[in-house]
Amino acid sequence: MVYVFGLTAACLLGAGFVLQQHAAERAPASDVLRFRLLWDLAHSGLWLGGIGCMVAGQLLSAVALANGDLSQVEPLLVTNLLFAFALARWLSGQRLGASGWAGSLMLGGGVAAFTLAGRPSGGTAESGTFRQWTVIGLVIGVAFALIVLARHLPRLDEPPFLATAAGMLYGLQDALTRVSLSIVGTGGVVVLLTGWQPYAVIALAVTGLMLVQSAFETGPLRMSLPALTAAEPLAGIACGIGFLGDRLRTDALALTWEVVGLAAVVAGVFVLARHPAMPGQVAKSRELDRR
Numbered sequence: 475m476v477y478v479f480g481l482t483a484a485c486l487l488g489a490g491f492v493l494q495q496h497a498a499e500r501a502p503a504s505d506v507l508r509f510r511l512l513w514d515l516a517h518s519g520l521w522l523g524g525i526g527c528m529v530a531g532q533l534l535s536a537v538a539l540a541n542g543d544l545s546q547v548e549p550l551l552v553t554n555l556l557f558a559f560a561l562a563r564w565l566s567g568q569r570l571g572a573s574g575w576a577g578s579l580m581l582g583g584g585v586a587a588f589t590l591a592g593r594p595s596g597g598t599a600e601s602g603t604f605r606q607w608t609v610i611g612l613v614i615g616v617a618f619a620l621i622v623l624a625r626h627l628p629r630l631d632e633p634p635f636l637a638t639a640a641g642m643l644y645g646l647q648d649a650l651t652r653v654s655l656s657i658v659g660t661g662g663v664v665v666l667l668t669g670w671q672p673y674a675v676i677a678l679a680v681t682g683l684m685l686v687q688s689a690f691e692t693g694p695l696r697m698s699l700p701a702l703t704a705a706e707p708l709a710g711i712a713c714g715i716g717f718l719g720d721r722l723r724t725d726a727l728a729l730t731w732e733v734v735g736l737a738a739v740v741a742g743v744f745v746l747a748r749h750p751a752m753p754g755q756v757a758k759s760r761e762l763d764r765r
Contacts, residue, residue: 476542479534480550486531488557491686491699493524498690506688507625507636509680515687532679535648540655544648544714545592545722548707549585549735551648555703555743556581562695577745584738591731592722609716610646613709617642621685633693637702640685644702645709647678649718700743708736 497518501511515521531554538547556578563574617639624635650671657666666672689698714720722732 476538476546477550479538479541480547481553483531483534483538484551484554485557486527486534487551488554488559489561490524490527490531491554491702492558492561492695493520493527494687495524495690495695495698497521497524498687499694501687501691506629506632506692507621507684509684511687511691512680512684536651536655539648539652543720544652544718545711545720546589548645548648548710548714549588549739551710552703552707552739552743553581553585555699558695558699573745577742579742580738580745581742584735584740584742586735587731587738588735591728591735593728606717609713613642613646613713629692633689633698634701636685636689636692637698637700638705640682640689641702641705642709643678643682643685644706645711646713647675647682648706648710649713650675650678652714652718703743704740707739 494515497515497520498511500518501514535547535551538550559574559578620635620639620642624632624639627635654666654669654671654675657669657671686698686702689702711720715722722728
C-alpha cells in the first residue's frame with residue numbers, strides 16, 4: 475500500500491504543478507518572492523484546482539510516510555514529473571517522441587534501481603538533538619543561500635535556484651511530517667501540538683509554496699520543475715539517513731546501483747522537463763511586451 479499511496483500522491487502532485495504554473499505565469503511580476511503572490515493567485519480558479527491536487531497529494535504522501543520509510547517513499551514521489559509530463563503533453567498536443575520515451579524510462583528505471591538496490595529499511599524518529607539540528611540547519615542554510623543567489627541573477631535565470639530551494643524545504647517538510655506522525659502514534663495529538671514539529675511543517679509548506687510559485691511565475695515549467703523534482707527526494711533521503719535512522723544497503727554492488735539509479739532519476743527529470751510538451755512562458759512574454 476505504500477507504493478499505491480506514494481504513486482497516487484505523485485500523480486496528484488504532478489497534475490497540481492502543471493495547473494499552478496499555468497496560473498502563476500500570469501501573475502504580476504512584482505509579486506515574486508512575496509507572500510502577496512499567494513493571495514493574488516488565490517483568485518484564480520485554475521490555481522486553486524492545482525492547489526487542491528497538491529494538498530490531496532501531500533495528504534496521500536503523509537499516509538505513505540506513516541506506513542513506509544522516508545528513503546522508500548521519496549523516490550516514489552519523484553515520479554510526479556511523469557504525471558506532470560503526461561498532463562502537459564495532453565494540454566499541448568505534442569507527441570511523446572524519442573526524448574519523451576528516454577526521459578520516462580530513465581526516471582522510472584532509476585526509481586526502480588534505487589529502490590531494489592538500496593532496499594530502504596526504517597529507523598526511528600529518535601536521534602541526538604545536535605545531529606538533528608545540524609541536518610536541519612544545513613538544509614535550511616543551503617536553501618537560503620540559493621534564494622540569495624537567485625536574487626542577484628537576472629529574473630529569467632532565477633527559476634532553477636528558487637525551485638531547488640523549495641525542493642529542499644519540501645524534503646525537510648517530508649522528514650518532519652514523518653516525525654510528527656511518529657509523535658501522534660506514541661503520544662497522541664495533544665503531545666504533538668505542544669511540540670515545534672507541526673508548526674515547522676506548516677512554515678516549510680507555506681514558504682516552499684511561495685518559492686515554487688515565484689519560480690513558476692518567472693520562467694517556464696521546464697526551468698523549475700526539474701530542480702524541484704530532483705531536490706525534494708535528495709533532501710528527504712538525506713534527512714531520513716541523517717536524523718531519522720533510515721538505512722540503505724551499503725555493499726559495493728548496492729551502492730553502485732543506488733548511485734546509478736539516482737543519476738538516472740536526475741537525468742530523466744531534466745530530459746522530460748525540456749520536452750516541447752512542457753508549458754512555456756507565452757503569457758508572461760506577452761505581459762512583459764505590453765509593459
